[in-house]
Amino acid sequence: MKAIRKKRLTTVLFLLLTSGLGTILIIKALDSNLDFFFTPSEIFAEDLPENKRIKVGGMVLEDSVVRDGTNIVFQITDYEESIEVEFNGIVPDLFKEGSGVVVLGYLFEGSIKAEKVLAKHDENYMPPSLDIEK
């Protein structure tokens, strides 16, 4: 009887240990691969490192879009602060001045080098953090 209990205890301990270790590893992988979401004001309020991939949401500022060949530069705004975004490639169909946009990229010398520019497939879309202000 005692031997069985001891064996059960070791099995349970082993299971707990391995699943615990697994969970820690998964959470670690998760933590090092998160994309944080900011509004332009939050970027200026916080001191962000340049090598961290971030998401920035806001509206494309009116009259700020400048195109040069396949490059596009525009200001993204939350109507308090604006930050410049640089991107090379095709912007989505719903991308236009004065409408909502989310960019994924890195902060570099005060502007954002975007890897992806996304506009929601919904005309009524608003970046969540702007909902309250409007």
Next chain:
Amino acid sequence: MLIQIAHFLAILSTGLFLTTFVFSFLFTKRDKNITRLISRIYSHAFLMLTSSFFIYIWLALNDNFSVLYIAQHSNSQLPSFYKITSIWSAHEGSMYLWIVFLCLWGFLYSSYSPNDNILKARTIGVISLIAVGFLSFLLLTSNPFETILPIAPMDGADINPVLQDPALAIHPPMLYLGYVGFVIAFANAISFLINGDKSIRWEESVRIWSISAWVFLTVGIALGSWWAYYELGWGGYWFWDPVENVALMPWLAATAFIHSLSVSSKSQLLRIWTILLSIIVFSLSLFGAFIVRSGIIDSVHSFANDPERGLYLLSFTGILVFSSLILFSYRLPLLASKKLITSFSKESFISINNIIFGTLIFSTMLGILYPLIYEYLYLQKISVGAPYYNAIFVPATILACIFLFFSIDSKWQRTYRIINSYTSMLFSGIFSLAITISVMLYFVISDLWILVSLFTGLLIIIRYLFVIFEFLINKKYSNPYSIAAHIGLGLLIISISLNSQFSSERAINIKINGDDIYKDYRIKFDNLELIKMSNHDSVMASFIIDSPSGKTFVLNPEKRKYFTRGQITTETAIHATPLKDIYVTLGDQLDDGSWIVNIQFNYFIRWIWISALLMAISGSFLAFSLRGTSR
């Protein structure tokens, strides 16, 4: 009038499903006639529900815009095919279809399963209960029969143009058939647990149902991936979007489940696992319905939604899952097998890989829920993207494949000596390594994970080629469905690694009659046409592309503007070859008249879907070979 009839039939069927449920739990005496009676009531309920659904299709086909849902999602200008598919283009209608499919599986089960099956009556009862839960949800919170009174609008608001597509029209039905198909296994497991007689072999009888559901789920996911590839214009096949992930989790669980099921139906082993997995698979399917319809996550695929629906779905799913798990733990002592799993037997390898599947499901779940938890705790919005999933999935899949590799010649319930298949293993290893190294040197690949994945994929395929060879020469029996499906897995891994290694893209700026060169391909912008279609205007570009091998072809990417919603969509143009896709999207026009055009070379992308198809085909042949076992 027809609308009211359809609505009434749906309500009536709910009542009859409830009756079925009550009867099945009231008459505890297991008797052939009672089972037959319950089957009959269930069939009538199903008949009513289906009639109501067919009337609904009829209403949609005939542009009955006094139905609010049809007015919102269809349009008189739509081709008839899309008038039907518009039914499942949004929340109410797709939920309706989901329930009809759920009850369809139950109907097929009640017709094919023999009445002397002790578990049958209660299984039908459990299915009926689930049907009642979801039908009430449909009728109370998202009624598709709601009418616009007194005057119907002249025309409907139209279906979203990105959904006007054949692949997307059949993708939801396939996916739903997959999701709800696991209800048979789930309900059988519950029925078995309530019954509590461990000598009943329920596993054998649900294999055919579960494998069929798995086939639909696989095809559904592959179709969705294919659609996203050519329609969204990003050139990818998987984006780790939450809505994709909620389809992936049931698939992973289902894959583990059908493996575990094949163990339990052959021996008494892994029965606890199998029951637990059957609960998990169905719970994850329900969880998917909840996530997509509750609005708690941001996704391009999610439906417009409101919290009331989310709450109902969460409560119903929660109650169902918790009561199943309580029942499960209550019966746990009964199920515990005295027999231990022999090490290095086929069961042992399947158990290990089940643990890996579990890890993948857990990680995916965490990836979906972590942003919600994080925002709640730290008031900071985050998202979890591809890097996280790659960090988990790549090593775990490689590990699972290595166990698979060693398990190939292993035997049920017997220790397997590696020495027996020593030669074929050694040679598979040598061949795979040789191919991987040649590819590495020739193409100068330095990414270790890609090389390891390539090696693993090759290892599996070559090992199975040896198995086929042995079968042909020595007539040594092997399971053909397993061989084909696992070769599909190997092919999938190879295609994914080569795709991520070789694919490339570049945006170019080009004028009409101008040309540019990308990777030895000459791209000439030949022409731009304005085309008027029945429901949209289109700007269609013509690019003449000269390949380095001297072949010339024309690609016509478009930009479309749909009339009713004013929505602009991009239609990609793809030239598919076995090796790669040449994928062109038209961007914006600049002030100087030139256009931005994106060129992508997507390598081996076709093979990704071919692999999935191969798995699905092997599954359907297996299901076909199992017909007659549903007892």
